[in-house]
Structures are given as C-alpha cells and as structure tokens.
Amino acid sequence: MTPQEILTQYGPRESMDYDVVVVGGGPAGLSTAIRLKQLAAEKGQEISVVVLEKGSEPGAHILSGAVLDPQSLTELLPNWKADGAPLNQPVTDEAMMFLSETTGYRTPNMFLPACSQNHGNYIISLGALTRWLAQQAENLGVEIFPGFAAAEVLYTETGAVKGVATGNMGVEKSGEPGPNFQIGMELLGKYTVFAEGSRGHLGKQVIAKFNLDEGCDPQSYGIGIKELWEAEPSRHQPGLVLHTAGWPMDNATYGGSFLYHMEDNKIAMGFITGLNYTNPYLSPFEEFQRWKTHPNIRWYLENEKGEVTGKRIAYGARAITAGGLMSLPKTVFPGGALVGCDAGFLNVSRIKGSHAAIKSGMLCAEAAYAAVTAGRAQDELSAYPEAFEASWLYTELNKSRNFKAWFKHGLRVGTLMNGLEQFGLKGNMPWTIRRDKPDHAYLKPAAECKPIDYPKPDGKLTFDRLSSVFISSAAHEENQPAHLTLRDASVPVNINLAKFAGPEARYCPAGVYEFVKNDNGTDRLQINAANCVHCKTCDIKDPTQNIVWVTPEGGGGPNYSAM
Structure with missing residues (x-):
C-alpha cells in the first residue's frame, strides 16, 4: 500500500496543536525551544x-568533532557552567599541519588566522x-518526543506550512501494515521550525517547494567520518x-582532518572529504583509515615501542553543510523557518557549526515568539532573517564567505x-567568489x-566498514520498507555502475550499497x-540523484552515546 492508501484506510490521523513545532532535537532545535520558553x-x-x-533519545544521532565556541551558549544560558553543562576540556594548544606522505609541517601559531584560533573554546x-x-528545555516545559520521525510536511489550503506528520510504525517490507501497525500523528503549529541537521529530509522539500535557494550558489557538502579512541x-x-591538510588528498581534492584531545585520555579524530570530489574510485572511509597511518598521526595511538595500544571505542559519520553564506537559502517561508x-x-573556515546552530535557533525563536504573541500564524517570519543580518553570526560568516569556493582551484x-x-x-576582502555546480555534478x-588501491585494514589501527558500523550501535527495525529509495531501479547498474x-x-561509510551478481x-x-x-x-553524492533518503521508523539509526 502507498502512504496515501494507508491514510485513506486507517485515517484520519490524530492531531495535537502547539504554538511552535520544532523538527529535530539537536542544538538548533533545542535552542529554538529553550529561547521560546x-x-x-x-x-x-x-x-x-x-x-x-x-x-x-536527544543526542543519539548527533555527531561532530567537536570544538565549541561558547559565545551563543552563554547568550542562551548564561549560567551553563554552574548548571553542569558538559564543557569540561578547554583548549590548551592548537596546531595546523600540512602533510606529505611521510612528513608534516606545522604552521607557526603566530601565523594562524583568527578563524583557526581556538583559545577560549x-x-x-x-x-x-x-x-x-534537552534537560534544560524540559525543565522549562518543552515537550520532547524522542523516537518520532517527522515524515511529512503538512500544508494549509493556501500552501503555508501548518505542521508535520510523524511516520507510520509497523509497516512491513511489502508496504502493508503489520500486526503492530500504528498510524502516524499530526503535530500542528502556528509555526514549524525545521532543525534536522545537514541535508534534512523535510528541509530539502520545503527549500524546493518555496524556491528558497533561488539566486544562491549550489549548496556544498562534506562527509565527516569520526572515531573516538x-x-x-x-x-x-x-x-x-x-588539524591537518594535504595527504592523503591530492591537490585537486578538498579534504582535511581533526584530532582533538578530550578529557580522560580520549581522542576524537576524524577526516572530512569534500563531496565535490571528481574520482569515482575515491572512498572517504578508506582515505580516513589511510590518514591514520601517517607517522605524525599514528604516534598518538601508539606506545613508546611503536605498538598500537590505543583502543577505538566509537565510530560514526555525518554530512556537513559547508557552502557558507553564498549558499545559504532564504530561511523563512509561510508558516515556518529553517535553522542550523x-x-x-x-x-567551514572555523570547522564549527554548533555555535551557529544555537544562535540561529535563538534568532528564529525571538521572531516566532513575537509573531505568536501578536496573534499571527503561518505567515513569513521576516524578523528572523533581518535579525540574522544584523547579528555577529552574519559578520562572522561574511568574513569567510569565499573559504570553500577557493578550493575549486585546488589545495595550493x-x-x-x-x-x-x-x-x-x-x-x-572586497571580492566574492561564486560556485555554479552541485557536488554530484563533479564526478x-x-x-x-x-x-x-587502498591497503587492507589491520584491525588495530585501520578497520573495515562493518566492524565500524557495529560500534556505531546502528539498528533499524529489519522488517520495514527500505528508507533508501530509488527513483528508477535500473539506474544503479545501467548508469552508475556502467x-x-x-x-x-x-x-x-557504512556498507549500505553493494553490487552483487545474480545467478545469471x-x-x-x-x-x-x-x-x-x-x-x-x-x-x-549520487551522480544521477536517483537515491532519495527518507525517514525510517523513529528510534532507528545510530546511537552515538559518547560522540
């Protein structure tokens, strides 16, 4: 059965009304909710x-390096330190290295630009x-529903967003409702804020419906792969x-790494590959594994005898929205807004988004609060983009507006x-550099x-995908329809493979896609x-844009307890 057929047979859905519905319980969405309250x-x-x-649960799908600039957190919750926020390890030293295959050159700290400095973070x-x-939000009276995936945008008769519907539960692979079937619920609001993170499933839809990216550079992304040791x-x-740049990337491929020393002998390390890479044989996962073998990197995971004694305890991957100010779409539309x-x-010049996510959520909340208390509903929150353009966040992003675009000319x-x-x-700078192609068009x-030719993993320093997915604690209800859908089932073999x-x-980075032989x-x-x-x-990155990611049942996916 199609979702519409299910709705016709099992509907109507129950609904709940709110002043503001927030889709996504990450830093942007929770900051929106906290500021409203x-x-x-x-x-x-x-x-x-x-x-x-x-x-x-809140945080289960959150993955970042992460080095936090506390400026916006301090604006939102000035007493965060006394209230037990988990900011336990201040930055004590910072380094930027350029790697060749066997050596590394560290840029003297006196030559690091402001965007690369981390003191105070x-x-x-x-x-x-x-x-x-999430605890702070609940203390203020915010209702948080974990394990509920927003699967559909709901519209008024005039085309304004009026809320979202959660996905149906208990649908079997055949598309038929199973014995534990539960139809989704409608969450209706005067305003709906989309805070799903990079390449949000519903955010992508509203950007397309309202042409929010008209006149913008095509958005640019990276894939960040992280391990905790x-x-x-x-x-x-x-x-x-x-941070490092250079090897194992060649001059034409955007990429770089991070290695952050946390408290309790923990090291968060990862590799970011720009998804505008051109060689279809490139594997971001294997590039990350190869990077760890560099003498300047593996040193941190060895003992004095050169034996790998560090222990990998967690793994994950997440796309990064990296186009910057020139790729930023219009953030408001009738009935809603985009944050984070x-x-x-x-x-991208600072390799930081959490402080921006918190600030954007606060700015959106202030506009939404004014609208709701003035008796307005489902119009455009124009005060939000106006406040952004007057904020320190706009100033910060404007200063780095060319950062990613310059790399289309190579690393050097x-x-x-x-x-x-x-x-x-x-x-x-008095100039602006523009980009004109989406990432998938570069392949x-x-x-x-x-x-x-990537080396085989040794199981000590380098690993394969499946063992990595295992420690991400990824799990889904196996008997549900695949949430990785194909517009045309013939394209993967006839075009992508050929x-x-x-x-x-x-x-x-998770071994989801695998070409196998049929009996013939x-x-x-x-x-x-x-x-x-x-x-x-x-x-x-799919070169034909044939793969469409849709939301699986709520509660599925990774569980990043320490990431």
Missing part, C-alpha cells in the same frame, strides 16, 4: 512548544551537550586541537587565497580516472538499509 517566562505568558526527535561531546540542552596517557595532551545546518549556517590556490583573506585582510566517468564504476559502494551473472544493487548511520552522503 524563556521569552514567555520573562513576560509571564504561556507558549506551547514541542520538539520531535527521530533518534532514540572547549573540546566536547556534542551528543552530551545535546542531552544536557582511548589513548596511552603518555601520548595524550589534554586540550590539544590538531538544515539551512547551512556552519562556518585555496590555501594561499584563504591565507591572504583570513590572515592578511582579516576577512575584509567524472570512471574511464577518465585512475583506480585507487559509467561511474558504482561509486555508491565507496562513498557510503548480471549485476544488481543490494541495499543493506539496516547498516545506515543516517549520514545522508548518498542523497548528496
């Missing part, structure tokens, strides 16, 4: 706010901070923030021009590219949907 409390008023979170688990923010105390430097990475507020040119703009001109046919050598088998020797694409860690890379 704060404003109401200051005026002695009531405002009803609900937050829908598709993960099993904290190395954190963003998942832990998200759980703490427990290191030898002698190799652990609490508060060290290390659903819009694209991340500052990108590094040189960003050094000029950020160190020499301090972000006050070249396999016949024009050289295959990449022309591009099947890149989905390499760009996915022909090829088919097998989709292992249960492995999915919800990174959204396939939805972005």
Whole structure:
C-alpha cells in the first residue's frame, strides 16, 4: 500500500496543536525551544512548544568533532557552567599541519588566522551537550518526543506550512501494515521550525517547494567520518586541537582532518572529504583509515615501542553543510523557518557549526515568539532573517564567505587565497567568489580516472566498514520498507555502475550499497538499509540523484552515546 492508501484506510490521523513545532532535537532545535520558553517566562505568558526527535533519545544521532565556541551558549544560558553543562576540556594548544606522505609541517601559531584560533573554546561531546540542552528545555516545559520521525510536511489550503506528520510504525517490507501497525500523528503549529541537521529530509522539500535557494550558489557538502579512541596517557595532551591538510588528498581534492584531545585520555579524530570530489574510485572511509597511518598521526595511538595500544571505542559519520553564506537559502517561508545546518549556517573556515546552530535557533525563536504573541500564524517570519543580518553570526560568516569556493582551484590556490583573506585582510576582502555546480555534478566517468588501491585494514589501527558500523550501535527495525529509495531501479547498474564504476559502494561509510551478481551473472544493487548511520552522503553524492533518503521508523539509526 502507498502512504496515501494507508491514510485513506486507517485515517484520519490524530492531531495535537502547539504554538511552535520544532523538527529535530539537536542544538538548533533545542535552542529554538529553550529561547521560546524563556521569552514567555520573562513576560509571564504561556507558549506551547514541542520538539520531535527521530533518534532514540536527544543526542543519539548527533555527531561532530567537536570544538565549541561558547559565545551563543552563554547568550542562551548564561549560567551553563554552574548548571553542569558538559564543557569540561578547554583548549590548551592548537596546531595546523600540512602533510606529505611521510612528513608534516606545522604552521607557526603566530601565523594562524583568527578563524583557526581556538583559545577560549572547549573540546566536547556534542551528543552530551545535546542531552544536557534537552534537560534544560524540559525543565522549562518543552515537550520532547524522542523516537518520532517527522515524515511529512503538512500544508494549509493556501500552501503555508501548518505542521508535520510523524511516520507510520509497523509497516512491513511489502508496504502493508503489520500486526503492530500504528498510524502516524499530526503535530500542528502556528509555526514549524525545521532543525534536522545537514541535508534534512523535510528541509530539502520545503527549500524546493518555496524556491528558497533561488539566486544562491549550489549548496556544498562534506562527509565527516569520526572515531573516538582511548589513548596511552603518555601520548595524550589534554586540550590539544590538531588539524591537518594535504595527504592523503591530492591537490585537486578538498579534504582535511581533526584530532582533538578530550578529557580522560580520549581522542576524537576524524577526516572530512569534500563531496565535490571528481574520482569515482575515491572512498572517504578508506582515505580516513589511510590518514591514520601517517607517522605524525599514528604516534598518538601508539606506545613508546611503536605498538598500537590505543583502543577505538566509537565510530560514526555525518554530512556537513559547508557552502557558507553564498549558499545559504532564504530561511523563512509561510508558516515556518529553517535553522542550523538544515539551512547551512556552519562556518567551514572555523570547522564549527554548533555555535551557529544555537544562535540561529535563538534568532528564529525571538521572531516566532513575537509573531505568536501578536496573534499571527503561518505567515513569513521576516524578523528572523533581518535579525540574522544584523547579528555577529552574519559578520562572522561574511568574513569567510569565499573559504570553500577557493578550493575549486585546488589545495595550493585555496590555501594561499584563504591565507591572504583570513590572515592578511582579516576577512575584509572586497571580492566574492561564486560556485555554479552541485557536488554530484563533479564526478567524472570512471574511464577518465585512475583506480585507487587502498591497503587492507589491520584491525588495530585501520578497520573495515562493518566492524565500524557495529560500534556505531546502528539498528533499524529489519522488517520495514527500505528508507533508501530509488527513483528508477535500473539506474544503479545501467548508469552508475556502467559509467561511474558504482561509486555508491565507496562513498557510503557504512556498507549500505553493494553490487552483487545474480545467478545469471548480471549485476544488481543490494541495499543493506539496516547498516545506515543516517549520514545522508548518498542523497548528496549520487551522480544521477536517483537515491532519495527518507525517514525510517523513529528510534532507528545510530546511537552515538559518547560522540
């Protein structure tokens, strides 16, 4: 049965009414909810706010490096330290290294531009901070529904957004309702705020419906792959923030790494690959594994004898919205708004988005509160983008507006021009660089590219996908329809495999896509949907845009308890 047929037979859905519905329980969504309740409390008023979170709990799907600039958190919750926010490790040192295959050169700190400086910031688990923010929100009276995935945008007769519907539960692979079937519920609001993170399923839909990206540069993304390690105390430097560029990426491919020394001998390390790469044989997962073998990196995971004694304890992956200010869509539309990475507020030059997510949520909340208390509903919250353009966040993003675009000319040119703009001109450049192609359009046919021979994992320092997915705690209800859908089932073999050598088998960091042989020797694409860690890379990088990521049953996916 189609979703519409299910609704016709089992509907109508029950509904609940709120002043504001927030889709996504990450930093942006929770900050929106907290600020709404704060404003109401200051005026002695009531405002009803609900937050829908598709993960099993707030923070379950949150993945970031992460180094947090506390500026916006301090604005939102000035007493965060006394109230127990999990910001335990201040940055004590920072380093930027350029790697060749065997050596590394550290840029003297005196030459680091402001965007690369981290004094005053904290190395954190963003998942832990998200759980703490959820507690603060609930203390203020916000209703949070974890395990409920918003699957459909609801519209008024005039076309304004009026809320969302949660996904049906208990639908079997055949598409038929099973014995435990439950129809979804409608959450209706005067305003609906989309805070789903990078490449949000519903955010993507409203951007298309309302042409919010008209006149913008095409959005640009990266895939960030992260591991959490427990290191030898002698190799652990609490508060060290290390970033690298160069090897294993070639000059034409955007990429870089992070290595953050947290408290308790923990090291968060990861690799970011720009999804505008051209070689279909490239595997972001294998590039990350190869990066760990560099002498300057593996040193932190070894003992004095050169033996790998560090222990990998967690793994995850997530897309990063990295286009910056020139790719930022219009953030408001009739009945709703986009906040955080659903819009694209991340500052790629700083490798930071959490502070921007919190700030954008606050700005949106202030506009929504004014509208609700004035008796308005389902119009455009024009005060939100106006407040953004007058904020320190706009100033910050404007200074780095060219950062990602310069790298279309290669690592050397990108590094040189960003050094000029950020160190020499301090972000006050009189020019703007534009981009004109989405990431998936950069992929070249396999016949024009050289295959990449990646070394086999050793199980100590480097690993395979399946063992990595295991420690992400990814789990889905197995008997549900695949949430990784194909517009045309013939495209993966007839185009992607034939022309591009099947890149989905390499760009996915979780082993979801696998080309296998039929009994007659022909090829088919097998989709292992249960492995999915919800990174959204396939939805972005598929060269034919044939893969469409939709929400699975709520509560499924990874469970990033420490990430």
